[in-house]
Amino acid sequence: xxxxxxxxxxxxxxxxxxxxxxxxxxxxxxxxxxxxxxxxxxxxxxxxxxxxxxxxxxxxxxxxxxxxxxxxxxxxxxxxxxxxxxxxxxxxxxxxxxxxxxxxxxxxxxxxxxxxxxxxxxxxxxxxxxxxxxxxxxxxxxxxxxxxxxxxxxxxxxxxxxxxxxxxxxxxxxxxxxxxxxxxxxxxxxxxxxxxxxxxxxxxxxxxxxxxxxxxxxxxxxxxxxxxxxxxxxxxxxxxxxxxxxxxxxxxxxxxxxxxxxxxxxxxxxxxxxxxxxxxxxxxxxxxxxxxxxxxxxxxxxxxxxxxxxxxxxxxxxxxxxxxxxxxxxxxxxxxxxxxxxxxxxxxxxxxxxxxxxxxxxxxxxxxxxxxxxxxxxxxxxxxxxxxxxxxxxxxxxxxxxxxxxxxxxxxxxxxxxxxxxxxxxxxxxxxxxxxxxxxxxxxxxxxxxxxxxxxxxxxxxxxxxxxxxxxxxxxxxxxxxxxxxxxxxxxxxxxxxxxxxxxxxxxxxxxxxxxxxxxxxxxxxxxxxxxxxxxxxxxxxxxxxxxxxxxxxxxxxxxxxxxxxxxxxxxxxxxxxxxxxxxxxxxxxxxxxxxxxxxxxxxxxxxxxxxxxxxxxxxxxxxxxxxxxxxxxxxxxxxxxxxxxxxxxxxxxxxxxxxxxxxxxxxxxxxxxxxxxxxxxxxxxxxxxxxxxxxxxxxxxxxxxxxxxxxxxxxxxxxxxxxxxxxxxxxxxxxxxxxxxxxxxxxxxxxxxxxxxxxxxxxxxxxxxx
Numbered sequence: 205x206x207x208x209x210x211x212x213x214x215x216x217x218x219x220x221x222x223x224x225x226x227x228x229x230x231x232x233x234x235x236x237x238x239x240x241x242x243x244x245x246x247x248x249x250x251x252x253x254x255x256x257x258x259x260x261x262x263x264x265x266x267x268x269x270x271x272x273x274x275x276x277x278x279x280x281x282x283x284x285x286x287x288x289x290x291x292x293x294x295x296x297x298x299x300x301x302x303x304x305x306x307x308x309x310x311x312x313x314x315x316x317x318x319x320x321x322x323x324x325x326x327x328x329x330x331x332x333x334x335x336x337x338x339x340x341x342x343x344x345x346x347x348x349x350x351x352x353x354x355x356x357x358x359x360x361x362x363x364x365x366x367x368x369x370x371x372x373x374x375x376x377x378x379x380x381x382x383x384x385x386x387x388x389x390x391x392x393x394x395x396x397x398x399x400x401x402x403x404x405x406x407x408x409x410x411x412x413x414x415x416x417x418x419x420x421x422x423x424x425x426x427x428x429x430x431x432x433x434x435x436x437x438x439x440x441x442x443x444x445x446x447x448x449x450x451x452x453x454x455x456x457x458x459x460x461x462x463x464x465x466x467x468x469x470x471x472x473x474x475x476x477x478x479x480x481x482x483x484x485x486x487x488x489x490x491x492x493x494x495x496x497x498x499x500x501x502x503x504x505x506x507x508x509x510x511x512x513x514x515x516x517x518x519x520x521x522x523x524x525x526x527x528x529x530x531x532x533x534x535x536x537x538x539x540x541x542x543x544x545x546x547x548x549x550x551x552x553x554x555x556x557x558x559x560x561x562x563x564x565x566x567x568x569x570x571x572x573x574x575x576x577x578x579x580x581x582x583x584x585x586x587x588x589x590x591x592x593x594x595x596x597x598x599x600x601x602x603x604x605x606x607x608x609x610x611x612x613x614x615x616x617x618x619x620x621x622x623x624x625x626x627x628x629x630x631x632x633x634x635x636x637x638x639x640x641x642x643x644x645x646x647x648x649x650x651x652x653x654x655x656x657x658x659x660x661x662x663x664x665x666x667x668x669x670x671x672x673x674x675x676x677x678x679x680x681x682x683x684x685x686x687x688x689x690x691x692x693x694x695x696x697x698x699x700x701x702x703x704x705x706x707x708x709x710x711x712x713x714x715x716x717x718x719x720x721x722x723x724x725x726x727x728x729x730x731x732x733x734x735x736x737x738x739x740x741x742x743x744x745x746x747x748x749x750x751x752x753x754x755x756x757x758x759x760x761x762x763x764x765x766x767x768x769x770x771x772x773x774x775x776x777x778x779x780x781x782x783x784x785x786x787x788x789x790x791x792x793x794x795x796x797x798x799x800x801x802x803x804x805x806x807x808x809x810x811x812x813x814x815x816x817x818x819x820x821x822x823x824x825x826x827x828x829x830x831x832x833x834x835x836x837x838x839x840x841x842x843x844x845x846x847x848x849x850x851x852x853x854x855x856x857x858x859x860x861x862x863x864x865x866x867x868x869x870x871x872x873x874x875x876x877x878x879x880x881x882x883x884x885x886x887x888x889x890x891x892x893x894x895x896x897x898x899x900x901x902x903x904x905x906x907x908x909x910x911x912x913x914x915x916x917x918x919x920x921x922x923x924x925x926x927x928x929x930x931x932x933x934x935x936x937x938x939x940x941x942x943x944x945x946x947x948x949x950x951x952x953x954x955x956x957x958x959x960x961x962x963x964x965x966x967x968x969x970x971x972x973x974x975x
Contacts, residue, residue, distance in 0.1 A: 268644035300572030302565035324463030372607020381411030484569030641732035
C-alpha cells in the first residue's frame with residue numbers, strides 16, 4: 205500500500221467542524237468507521253424553537269426497548285397503592301408538598317419518585333422532616349449559571365425541566381446529587397428567581413444519595429391510551445383510540461419495582477369539563493384533540509417520518525406528577541369527561557385510573573392526590589423510575605455537566621464500537637464505579653480501564669484480544685449479577701460497580717466496548733452525548749478527552765476520533781473513593797502497541813457523503829392538519845431552531861491529528877514552522893459562490909486532498925466538494941466557484957490540517973461572513 209508522505213485537508217465549515225468519519229475500506233487491512241450522526245427528538249427540536257412556551261421540556265432522546273419484549277407482560281393486581289400495599293408504614297412516605305412556583309413540577313415529580321424509591325428499596329422513613337429532600341435545590345441547581353465555573357442551564361426557572369435534567373442533577377457531584385431540605389432551605393430559592401447573584405448556597409452541600417439506576421419506562425407519546433389510524437389515498441382514516449395495555453403494564457411494573465414513577469402529561473385541570481373537583485378525578489379528551497377544540501387550541505397533528513405516519517400534539521405535556529398506584533375498577537362515572545374508547549363505530553366507557561401524587565399542596569383534590577383515567581390521551585409520557593444507594597463519599601468525574609442532551613450514532617463497521625474517555629485525578633484514588641447510559645436494549649457493554657497510560661494524549665492502539673484479556677468484572681445495578689459483559693434489562697442511566705476497584709493516579713482511560721451480534725455492518729449504535737444548545741449555552745464540551753474508534757487494522761483499533769469535533773462529550777462518569785488501595789491494582793501490560801498515526805495511509809474519500817440529517821422525529825408541519833390529507837414532511841434546515849447543530853454525516857480529519865491537550869489546557873502549539881499562509885477567501889455575494897486560495901510555504905507538502913464542506917447556520921451539511929490539489933509553481937492552489945446559494949449558509953470557517961511526520965499541526969481557523 206502506498207503511503208502518502210503528507211496529507212493536507214482543507215475544510216470549509218459553518219459554525220463547527222463535525223467529527224464524522226467516513227465508511228471506506230482501504231486495501232484489505234484498514235477499515236474506517238461510518239459517519240457520525242447526532243440526534244435529538246423532533247419534539248425537543250420543536251421546544252428549542254420556543255422554549256418559553258414549555259413548562260415540561262420534551263426529552264432530547266428516545267430510549268429503545270427490547271425487540272423481543274418491548275414492555276413487561278406481567279399479571280398485575282387490579283388495585284395497588286405503594287403507600288398501603290408495599291409493606292411499609294404509610295407514615296414513612298413523605299407528605300405532599302406545594303411547588304408554589306410555576307415551572308418546577310418536574311423537580312417535585314422526580315424528587316418524590318426518589319423518596320418513594322428510598323422507602324421501598326432502602327427502608328428509609330420520612331416521618332422526620334429532616335430527611336426530606338429539597339426539590340428547589342434541584343430546580344435552582346439545574347437552572348443557575350454564572351461565569352465562575354458553575355455552568356448548567358441558562359433558562360429561567362419558570363421554563364421548566366425534564367427527566368434528563370433530573371438525572372443529570374441526581375448523578376452530579378458539584379451542585380447536585382440530591383440534598384436534604386434542612387441543608388438547603390426552600391426559602392433560599394426565591395433569590396434564584398431574580399438576578400441570581402448569589403449561588404454559593406447551592407454548592408458544598410453533602411449529597412443525600414447516589415443514583416445507581418434510572419429506568420426509562422416510556423418515551424414521549426407512549427401513554428396509557430393510544431391512537432390508531434390508517435393512511436389511505438392521502439388522508440387519515442379509520443381512527444380509533446383505546447387503552448394501551450402494554451404501556452399500562454410497564455408503568456405498573458415500574459411502580460411496584462421502584463415505589464413510584466415520575467411522568468408528564470397535558471394538564472388541563474382548570475378546564476371545567478375535564479376535572480371533577482368533587483371526586484378529584486381528571487381525564488382529557490381524545491375527541492377534542494382530534495377536532496381541534498381542546499383548550500389552548502391544542503390538537504393532534506399527523507406527519508410523515510421515515511415512511512410512516514405519526515401523530516403529535518401542539519403541546520404534548522405541560523405538567524409532571526408522580527404515579528404511586530392504580531385502580532383498574534375506578535369507575536368512569538367519577539369523571540366529568542367520561543373516559544371512553546372508540547372502535548371506529550361505537551364509544552365504550554372505560555374504567556381504570558392512576559393514583560397520582562401531585563405537587564399542588566395537600567388542600568387540593570384528595571389531600572393532594574388525584575385520579576387520572578387510563579384513557580387520558582397523554583398520561584404516562586416519559587415515565588421514569590429510580591434506584592439509589594446511601595454511598596456518597598465519592599468523587600465523580602465527568603464532562604456531561606448538563607446531562608443527556610442528544611445521541612451519537614456510530615456505524616457497526618467493526619462489529620462493535622469503542623468509546624474512550626480520559627479523566628485525571630489529583631492523587632491516588634480507587635476507581636469504584638463507572639456510570640453510562642444504555643440507550644438501546646440488547647446492546648452488550650464491556651469495560652477496560654488503563655490506569656497507567658503510556659501516552660495520555662490519545663487512547664492506545666487497542667486489539668480485541670488485549671481488550672478481552674483486560675476487561676473488568678462489573679456489577680449490574682438492576683440484577684446484582686457480576687460479569688465481564690453486561691446486557692441491561694432496562695434502558696436508562698446505569699452505574700456499574702467494579703468488582704475489584706482499581707487505583708488511578710493522574711490520567712487514566714476508560715474504554716467501553718458496545719456490541720450486538722444481531723446488528724449488521726450498516727446498523728448503528730447510539731451513544732449518549734452532552735452538547736451545547738440554546739438552553740445550555742454556557743456548556744462547552746472539552747477537547748481531547750472523549751474519543752470514538754474511527755479505524756481498524758486487522759483486529760486492532762488504530763485510529764481514534766475526538767467526539768468534541770461534533771460538539772459533544774460522552775455521558776460517561778467515573779466514581780472514585782478518597783483513599784487509595786493497598787496493594788495497588790496492576791496497570792495494563794506496557795507492551796501494548798503504541799498509537800500509530802494513520803493519516804499517511806488515508807487517501808481522500810472518492811465521493812462526498814450523501815446521507816441526509818437523521819433526526820429521531822420530524823418537526824411538525826408549520827400548519828398542523830387534523831384529519832385533512834397530509835403532506836410528506838422532512839426537516840427543513842431554514843426553519844430549524846437556532847442552536848448548536850444537530851450534526852449530520854460528514855467528513856472529519858484522521859483522529860490522530862488532534863492537538864494534544866489536557867482537559868483544561870490550551871492546545872499545544874506545533875514545534876514545526878508554518879506550512880501554509882493564511883487562506884484567501886473571496887465571497888461573490890451576487891453569484892453566491894466562494895473562492896479559496898491557499899499558499900504553501902513549505903515544499904514538503906507534496907501530496908494533498910482538499911475537501912470543501914458547506915454547512916448551513918444550523919450545522920447541517922448542505923454542500924460538498926472534493927478536489928485533488930495541485931500546487932502551481934508559486935506554491936498555491938485555488939478552489940473556485942463553491943456554491944452556497946439557497947443553503948442558508950451564513951458563516952464559513954476555513955481549517956487547514958497537515959500531517960508532518962508524527963507531530964500534529966492545526967492552523968487557526970479563518971472565518972468569513974456570507975451575509
